[in-house]
Amino acid sequence: MKIKSTVATLSLLSMLSFGAFAATSIDAQQAQGRQSLGTVSVSSVTSSPMDMREMIDQKAQEKGASAYRVIEAHTGDEWHATAELYK
Numbered sequence: 001m002k003i004k005s006t007v008a009t010l011s012l013l014s015m016l017s018f019g020a021f022a023a024t025s026i027d028a029q030q031a032q033g034r035q036s037l038g039t040v041s042v043s044s045v046t047s048s049p050m051d052m053r054e055m056i057d058q059k060a061q062e063k064g065a066s067a068y069r070v071i072e073a074h075t076g077d078e079w080h081a082t083a084e085l086y087k
Helices: 002-021 049-062
Strands: 036-045 067-075 079-086
Touching (some): 036 049, 049 067, 049 079
Antiparallel strands (some): 036 079
16 A cells, blocks of 8 residues: 555656646746747647647757747648747
8 A cells, every 4th residue: 555655656746847847838028038048940740739839848948948939830731830948
């Protein structure tokens, strides 16, 4: 019984710690006063806008950004987006 509660606790903590490191999508007003780290782009995302956001979030994390703002997004046969990263 104790092992089950320990595994459940560790699982919950790992989910919470993962969420703590995720970059946050912000709007233009929230971006004011933040230090820009540059931009990232994603393309060839054929499934959904949520996949596009997940890819941007992953790239933002890799660059050490705590937040990002999508500055360009369009679709045709495939999605494309560019986001500015912030510290």
